[in-house]
């Protein structure tokens with residue numbers, strides 16, 4: 197769909213969407229930095245500060261999510277995450293072979309379908325698996341002091357919750373690396389990033 | 403309320419105010435100035451005390467004339483009996499029975515040790531524990547700071563001028579008992595400190611969290627006893643009732659749950675931090691989500707709030723090695739060596755010592771019960787003998803991780819009968835170790851006095867004794883920082899039963915996690931490089 201105001205471009209990401217994306221990105225990067233410090237991987241802020249900052253970012257992310265979930269449903273954008281297996285094979289073929297031969301991208305982004313089928317699957321996995329793991333364990337971890345009040349101490353151990361959270365954090369780290377790399381696979385290395393900043397995508401491009 | 407009613411009420415209030423103001427103005431003219439002391443009785447005005455006393459017991463008799471149940475009360479306390487029966491094991495404990503890691507045993511050494519007995523005349527087994535005038539009121543109630551009891555006098559103060567230590571050329575003047583008796587008051591830190599700061603024979607030697615620096619401590623040393631601040635005396639926390647002092651090491655409440663107990667309410671252990679602070683004392687923001695208050699389910703308050711003990715130049719003794727005692731100097735005479743800041747380092751009478759200040763405690767699970775190795779108990783000399791063993795399993799209800807001063811040493815034992823030995827150290831007779839430097843003679847007298855068999859052989863065994871740390875509570879800003887435990891090899895390294903974020907990990911999750919991240923990184927890098935380097939086969943449709 198060609199935008200009438202700006203021929204040759206599609207307005208793919210609306211303002212809130214872009215804000216939400218970058219805010220979430222910043223928070224998640226920060227949570228990885230502070231989280232792995234809490235884990236004992238290195239020393240940067242100091243343990244206490246890292247815990248406080250990690251907790252602060254968790255609360256911030258929670259608020260951001262509240263707005264974003266609201267946004268997803270009121271705009272119907274949540275449909276972007278409905279998985280499709282159409283063209284998944286083509287996408288895999290593209291990333292493993294086509295991309296090296298400059299074959300055309302098998303998928304064309306439109307405002308009603310912003311993510312390629314592989315992306316959809318990846319984001320769905322993130323939403324339905326990694327996020328719940330991190331959030332579930334993160335909230336339990338955070339509210340450890342209240343387990344007794346809810347009888348949770350009979351069912352949970354700090355060790356189990358901490359390890360689940362750590363496993364989730366590693367999944368997030370792997371996702372993050374792959375995600376950042378894939379942003380460079382547009383027609384120029386920064387094309388996707390530019391789109392996510394300005395909202396505009398060159399129409400004819402993959 | 404109508405306007406008129408309001409006016410009337412206002413006028414009534416005003417009238418009442420004027421009335422009280424007039425009354426208040428009258429009070430000073432009613433009598434003398436308020437006396438300076440807190441007590442309702444000024445002992446310096448009692449004619450019973452306005453006379454020359456020759457001995458301590460004479461003073462006690464005068465005290466008992468009015469305080470007629472005081473001696474009976476004292477005689478029921480550990481301060482008098484030096485004996486505690488462990489209610490669980492039936493074990494006979496207390497200074498009278500145990501062997502400690504310092505001067506070891508009071509038996510056969512009473513004349514010296516009883517300088518710290520709240521009584522007069524305990525020289526040997528024949529001491530009459532029922533005699534009321536033998537109770538020493540003054541050692542706890544002296545406010546003049548002139549009442550001193552020295553080793554060698556079986557608990558009596560100085561009646562005649564005396565050289566002390568013998569041969570030192572320093573003299574101690576006799577005490578003015580009349581002045582002391584007329585100045586009695588509630589015990590202060592200095593009173594309790596007379597014995598408790600000087601346990602094991604010297605300032606700071608025994609406890610590490612109790613030494614003479616607490617007579618007038620600055621805030622950083624102890625928030626409660628801070629001389630310019632709260633200025634608590636010992637009995638503020640160690641509340642006494644009928645002369646029973648709460649909060650003994652022998653019956654310690656390692657944990658106490660629930661809300662703070664207002665003063666005056668019956669409390670099983672008013673000497674615990676929690677009796678005033680409750681067990682959830684931290685006010686925490688959402689960022690902390692009660693994290694500190696959950697720590698109280700695992701840690702004793704002292705564990706974080708006493709970051710180091712002996713925080714001053716007095717220091718405390720860490721090691722007492724008796725095995726080198728009786729070693730003489732090159733001239734065959736006893737030697738005395740001091741460390742760089744003048745604390746004892748070697749004494750031919752006593753062996754080697756190691757002292758230090760600003761010490762990090764050692765941490766252990768502790769439920770308040772302590773098992774002792776006492777006279778006649780079998781020991782395993784191949785291992786370090788625990789003179790006392792703080793009991794408590796990880797996460798057992800009532801157990802918390804506590805800070806301890808662990809005092810290490812070596813002392814004499816019987817390698818055949820496998821028990822610790824009672825050694826006659828103090829005294830002027832020819833068998834006393836400190837007089838004649840002869841182990842076999844000193845052991846013979848010690849074991850005979852204790853009524854125990856001895857094989858005739860002796861050797862030295864490694865021992866240790868654990869002292870729970872509960873004083874020298876630092877201001878909250880000085881509490882142990884989180885990272886000192888939440889880091890590899892931190893303060894709680896080796897403590898079982900806890901999961902410490904930042905320390906404990908699962909090898910598998912970590913290995914797989916870091917490997918996956920590394921593979922993702924390497925994989926994408928290779929993908930990217932290949933992408934950039936493989937020559938184009940098809941021209942790009944658009945620039």
Ligand code: HEM
Nearest residue numbers: 224227228231232234235254334335337338358365368903
């Ligand atoms: C991108 C998101 C996140 C990442 C990458 C992440 C990562 C981590 C890591 C690696 C740790 C150390 C785990 C350990 O060694 O035990 C940690 C600790 C923790 N995380 Fe997260 N986390 C994230 C989100 C969250 C969220 C959403 C919450 C809460 C709702 C949360 C709460 C916590 C808590 C409470 C701790 C433990 C701090 C403590 O010691 O008390 N995290 N996080």
